[in-house]
Amino acid sequence: PERLRVLRAESCPNAAGSCLNFFSLHSSSAPCFAKFAEMEEMVKMEAEINEIKLKTEMMQLENETADITHNFYLGKKCEILQDMNRHLEAILKEKRDLRKRLIKHRCQESLPIEATYHKSIVELLTEAVTFIEKLESHLQSVRNIPQIPHMMNNMVSSKRIEPAVFSKLEQLTEQILKWEELQKEVYSNNLWIYYLIFIITLPLTRSCLVKNVVPHLS
Incomplete structure (x- = not known):
């Protein structure tokens, strides 16, 4: 060059x-x-x-930044977010259904009462109200059963009854006490439970009757 x-x-x-x-x-x-x-x-x-x-x-x-920008990791995170989104949607759906069930009256979900039983239901409701009104007096009578011997002794000491009548009353008292002992285990523990259950279910029964029975009867 x-x-x-x-x-x-x-x-x-x-x-x-x-x-x-x-x-x-x-x-x-x-x-x-x-x-x-x-x-x-x-x-x-x-x-x-x-x-x-x-x-x-x-x-x-x-x-x-591979776990943020790489397609493989982005796909995994996208799947996790989709699973969480589906889970949250299911929870919200259950919450909405539960809220609707709580707001909706139970009588609207119960089966309608057949027309043949309307009269019986009305009679049952009347008897139930009567039973509740007289329940306190019945309970007071049951509470007074253990005091019968003491009352009899007071009557004898005051000479208000004759000996023959007293013997019959004494036998009757013994029978009442025996019956009370036999029935004590059955009714003493469950009486208040039955009463509370009936009191709790009475408004529901009454509302069901008002919505389902009364319109048909009228």
């Missing part, structure tokens, strides 16, 4: 050819041109180093 440049410079008789010939002959030996070449190589190496650093930083950032 040097020889070609020299030949080209010699073939050019003008000043440009002379300058080209001069630089071609002294470029290899001039220190400034060697310095320029070294600086150019250093710039190229620095650019390559910066490019490698940039790629390294990008790879490091991708590694740190």
Whole structure:
């Protein structure tokens, strides 16, 4: 190449050819041109180093954010979110159904009473009300049973009854006490329970009758 440049410079008789010939002959030996070449190589190496650093930083950032940006992890998280969304929708649906059931009256969900039983239901309700009204007096009578012997002794001591009547009353008292002992275990524990159950269910029965029976009777 040097020889070609020299030949080209010699073939050019003008000043440009002379300058080209001069630089071609002294470029290899001039220190400034060697310095320029070294600086150019250093710039190229620095650019390559910066490019490698940039790629390294990008790879490091991708590694740190792989669970956020990678398609595989994004798909897994999307599936988890969809499962949670379906679960929440099911809970909200159950909550709405439960709220509707609590707001809705129970009588609207019960089966309608057949027309043949309307009269019996009305009679049963009347007897139930009568039973509740007289329940306190019945309970008071049951509470007074253990006091019968004491009352009899008071009557005898005060000579208000004859001996024959007293003997009959005494036998009757013994029978009442025996009956009371036999029935005590059956009724003493369950009487108040039955009473409370009846009191609790009475408003519901009455509302059912008002909604289902009374319109048909009218």
